[in-house]
Amino acid sequence: MHHARPVLLVIAHGSRDPRHAATVHALTRRARALRPGLRVETAFLDFNAPRVEQVLSALHGAGVREVVALPLLLTRAFHAKADVPAVLSEATARLPGLTVRVAEVLGPSPLLVSALERRLAEAGLTPADRATTAVVLASAGSSDPEAIAVIAETAREWRHTGWCAVRPAFASAALPRTEDAVRELRAEGHRRVVVAPYVIAPGRLPDRIAAGAEAAGADLVADVLGAAPELALLLLHRYDAAARLPTRLPTRLRTRVA
Incomplete structure (x- = not known):
């Protein structure tokens, strides 16, 4: 049976935390609902x-015979540059x-910023709070300089939308940590400091972000991006x-940039 439209294969990292897979499946279900005729599969x-x-x-x-593999990643770090191409190359060879x-990773995108805004609003912030609120953009972290630069640039761009400050932070592999960023913003005189996790699904590193925010006395911590409608739409984009x-690259994998 030939399928005229390529199948969308969403590739997540995976986690021992059961909340991770549940969140990924919720996100792909939302993408299916947005595009009823598209076959969407999930793998880890x-x-x-x-x-x-x-x-x-x-x-x-x-x-x-045609698949679009989409890494469920926010930056082009090690998993996007090495792990995903390697597993796809090995599989397609057989x-x-x-x-x-291979579609491009999710970030950066204005839709991700919209999802962050949604989570902060759900946590209790109002539009009137924006000018007096400092935000810590807390990501999982990476040792890849390109990925770190993208997070820093996202924070700079987001700052221009009216927040009094936006500071990047990382749960691992890079500095500052979430708690340090919260304390730095407090020391600079910001009255309200909130944390926006720039991660897709719950797990060990998002828990570390939340713990650091609590230890440093952040006023609130938003939820992870999860199955936000903006993310589902971004998958389809x-x-x-x-x-x-252009098609016709069977049996050999080449990474394509969306």
Whole structure:
């Protein structure tokens, strides 16, 4: 059976924390609801099932010949640059005739900033609070300089929308930590300091962000981005950009930028 429209395969990292997979599945369900005719599958690099190679093998066996693989990542760090291409290359080498394109990672995007705004509003902030509120943009962290630069630039851009300050912070691999950023903003005289986790799903590092925010006395901590409607829409935007690329690269994987 031939499928005219490429299948969207969302690739998440995976976690021992069951909230992670539940959140990823909620997000992909929302994307399906937005695009009823699109087949959307979910796979994980580690910890959770199904794995990427299992899903691709099942799709190939069902007659699917074109797949858009979308890394569920906010920056182009190690997982996007190494892990995802490696697992896709290995899997497609055993599946002749299958074409896989790799969409761009989710960030940066104005839709992600809109999702952050949504979570802060849900946590209790109002538009009137913006000018007197400092925000810590707390990401999981990375040792990749490109990824760190993207987070810093996102914070700078977000600052221009009316917050009195926006400071990047990281749960691992880079500094400052969330608690340090909160304390620095307090020391600078900001009356209200809030933390906006720039992470998709719950897990060990988001818990570390929340713990650091609490230890430093942040006024509130927003929820993770999760299955926000802006994220579901962004998945489809990345899919559409990748699906428009020229086809005919079966059996060999080349990373395409959406």
